Amino acid sequence: MRACTKLISSTHPTLHFAHPTLESFIWNTLIRAHFQAGSRAELLTHTPLNVFLRMRFHRVKPDFHTFPFLLQSFNSPPHFQSGKQIHAQALLYGLANDPFVQTSLINMYSTCGNLMLARQVFDEISQPDLPSWNSIVNANVKVGLIDVARKVFDEMPERNVISWSCMINGYVSCGEYKEALALFREMQMVEANGVRPNEFTMSSVLSACGRLGALEHGKWIHAYIGKCGMEVGVVLGTSLIEMYAKCGIIERAKWVFDNMGPHNKDVMSWSAMISGLAMYGHAEECLELFTEMTSYGVRPNAVTFLGVLCACVHGGLVSEGKEYFRRMSEEFGITPLIQHYGCMVDLFGRAGLIQEARNLVNSMPMDPDVPVWGALLSGSRMHGDIETCEIALRKLIELDPTNSGAFVLLSNVYAKMGRWADVRHVRDLMEARGIKKVPGCSLVEVGGVLHEFFVGDDSHPETKEIYKMLDEIMKRLKMEGYVGNTNEVLLDLDEEGRELALSLHSEKLAIAFCFLKTSPGTPIRIVKNLRICSDCHVAIKVMSRVFDREIVVRDCNRFHHFKGGLCSCKEYW
DNA sequence: GTAGGGTTAG
Numbered sequence A: 001m002r003a004c005t006k007l008i009s010s011t012h013p014t015l016h017f018a019h020p021t022l023e024s025f026i027w028n029t030l031i032r033a034h035f036q037a038g039s040r041a042e043l044l045t046h047t048p049l050n051v052f053l054r055m056r057f058h059r060v061k062p063d064f065h066t067f068p069f070l071l072q073s074f075n076s077p078p079h080f081q082s083g084k085q086i087h088a089q090a091l092l093y094g095l096a097n098d099p100f101v102q103t104s105l106i107n108m109y110s111t112c113g114n115l116m117l118a119r120q121v122f123d124e125i126s127q128p129d130l131p132s133w134n135s136i137v138n139a140n141v142k143v144g145l146i147d148v149a150r151k152v153f154d155e156m157p158e159r160n161v162i163s164w165s166c167m168i169n170g171y172v173s174c175g176e177y178k179e180a181l182a183l184f185r186e187m188q189m190v191e192a193n194g195v196r197p198n199e200f201t202m203s204s205v206l207s208a209c210g211r212l213g214a215l216e217h218g219k220w221i222h223a224y225i226g227k228c229g230m231e232v233g234v235v236l237g238t239s240l241i242e243m244y245a246k247c248g249i250i251e252r253a254k255w256v257f258d259n260m261g262p263h264n265k266d267v268m269s270w271s272a273m274i275s276g277l278a279m280y281g282h283a284e285e286c287l288e289l290f291t292e293m294t295s296y297g298v299r300p301n302a303v304t305f306l307g308v309l310c311a312c313v314h315g316g317l318v319s320e321g322k323e324y325f326r327r328m329s330e331e332f333g334i335t336p337l338i339q340h341y342g343c344m345v346d347l348f349g350r351a352g353l354i355q356e357a358r359n360l361v362n363s364m365p366m367d368p369d370v371p372v373w374g375a376l377l378s379g380s381r382m383h384g385d386i387e388t389c390e391i392a393l394r395k396l397i398e399l400d401p402t403n404s405g406a407f408v409l410l411s412n413v414y415a416k417m418g419r420w421a422d423v424r425h426v427r428d429l430m431e432a433r434g435i436k437k438v439p440g441c442s443l444v445e446v447g448g449v450l451h452e453f454f455v456g457d458d459s460h461p462e463t464k465e466i467y468k469m470l471d472e473i474m475k476r477l478k479m480e481g482y483v484g485n486t487n488e489v490l491l492d493l494d495e496e497g498r499e500l501a502l503s504l505h506s507e508k509l510a511i512a513f514c515f516l517k518t519s520p521g522t523p524i525r526i527v528k529n530l531r532i533c534s535d536c537h538v539a540i541k542v543m544s545r546v547f548d549r550e551i552v553v554r555d556c557n558r559f560h561h562f563k564g565g566l567c568s569c570k571e572y573w
Numbered sequence B: 001g002t003a004g005g006g007t008t009a010g
Helices: A002-011 A022-040 A048-057 A067-072 A080-092 A099-111 A115-123 A130-142 A146-155 A161-173 A177-193 A199-212 A215-227 A234-246 A250-259 A267-279 A283-295 A302-315 A318-330 A338-351 A354-363 A370-382 A386-399 A404-416 A420-432 A463-479 A495-503 A506-517 A534-546
Strands: A441-446 A449-454 A524-528 A551-554 A559-563
Touching: A022 A048, A022 A067, A048 A067, A048 A080, A067 A080, A067 A099, A080 A099, A099 A115, A099 A130, A115 A130, A130 A146, A130 A161, A146 A161, A161 A177, A161 A199, A177 A199, A199 A215, A199 A234, A215 A234, A215 A441, A234 A250, A234 A267, A250 A267, A267 A283, A267 A302, A283 A302, A302 A318, A302 A338, A318 A338, A338 A354, A338 A370, A354 A370, A354 A386, A370 A386, A370 A404, A386 A404, A404 A420, A441 A506, A449 A506, A463 A506, A463 A534, A506 A524, A506 A534, A534 A551, A534 A559
Parallel strands: A524 A551
Antiparallel strands: A441 A449, A441 A524, A551 A559
16 A cells, blocks of 8 residues: 555655545556556556455445546456456446446447447447447447448437547448548538547548558548648658558658658558568668668567568568568567468568478468468469479368468469369369359549459440450550460460450459540559459550550559569569 | 546558
8 A cells, every 4th residue: 555655646746645535546546557557568567457456355445437447458458257347346336327437348348349248338328428429339340340330320419530530440440441431521521510530530541542542532631631730740650651652652651751750750650661662572672771760779560570571572582581580589579470470481482492481381380371371372383383282272271161362373373284174173163162253353543533343344334445445455465466374364265265354354454444544654553452463464564665654553462563564573574 | 636438550
């Protein structure tokens, strides 16, 4: 108890004499102090729960102020059992009807993944106030029930910035980026009612722009931030870096990064810039930045190393990658996560060091997951190591029987070797198991409007013109000596049919659309959900030369910057 | 004469 008073008098120097509620005040303050310290460092040996139990041991009655911080302490890491116990305690002391306690309960239950109990608490509130509504919206978001969240959101009697931010962020976190942007537009329409977006909102919206590759939208948001006089702090700065990097304007990302000043950047800002450069294949610059970061005394974390290793992968820097992987744990004390092992397997695989990749997979301390086997598969596929391919495939099917990617890759290997019977077999297997290929999809923004194209898509209003344009482009390419590389087509078609299937790839449709809609010389930016295939890669290279266009394609892996018949990546030839 | 609830990134 002496320690308590000492701690409190250091933060509240005026508290020197007794007060009727002083005792519970001291305990409550102590709970808060432990909660706040716990999230920063493990300096204190006790947890808020621990303090609460001692409080009860001393027969001090908790009051309204006791529970909120106590409940919050079970959010990270989530601790359902303790949370439930404390809920029972709040009921016991007749404090569970307090709106502050109820909101904390909703949050606690939802972060512990128990939506039912969160909902129960909410339903028992006769007149929920704004924070309770926001909490229940967010509770649905957290468990991924975005439609339910939206329904609750629409039912709310009133909404504030937080409600809107929660909902927009919800859409972003479940991958519905276009919905997020739509909701943001809706939000601006009610802006007249006094709801104005803040830093939180902008960060989510920027993230949506980045994922979509919607540069025009992103630029607009950037301008809007300036217009509102919003300060570009660490968080917004980092979001902007990420947005520009993901939209393919690495120079702009660097510009934002440099303008943040060396002392306003945290690990995340550095990491965002590092992974941005990595995605772009600028390996040397990326590694330099890492060195610069450490020279400013910013400690890299696991995410930073993910970016660094990723740079080594795209730059084909095997020995550097090995060195960073070693330093990561030895010098910085960071235990490699499964993603880091995935990077290393990818690094070895691409370099053709299949045996080394296999050794790593077999010796890693955790069970290899889908991305790890996937990296081994694509590496061995790249170098025609059928045996390793088959091993990886078997594991992939074991882990995720609905994963179409593995089947597609393996069938591509067979196709490359002309083993059409095996291709057929894989395809039958997929059919028998009801596995659908994830359809290729390309996104492009023209004049601030997003257009989406699927493989062989004919749903676009201007589909006729698009196909006509595509036809012309392909004719011109053929005149230039381009021959469709049909090795990667899954279907067992004759040569002409296969070539046709290739020409319908979504990125080609998107490019045809851009040729139709943009003036000559305008750079074309496309975002693709899958990896770009080698045929498209060749075709786009030729296009960039013949039509003198800069074409930037972001696939699920990295950027491909086509210019004058060349690509920035070293993955295809 | 003190204290409590709702949103962030990879």
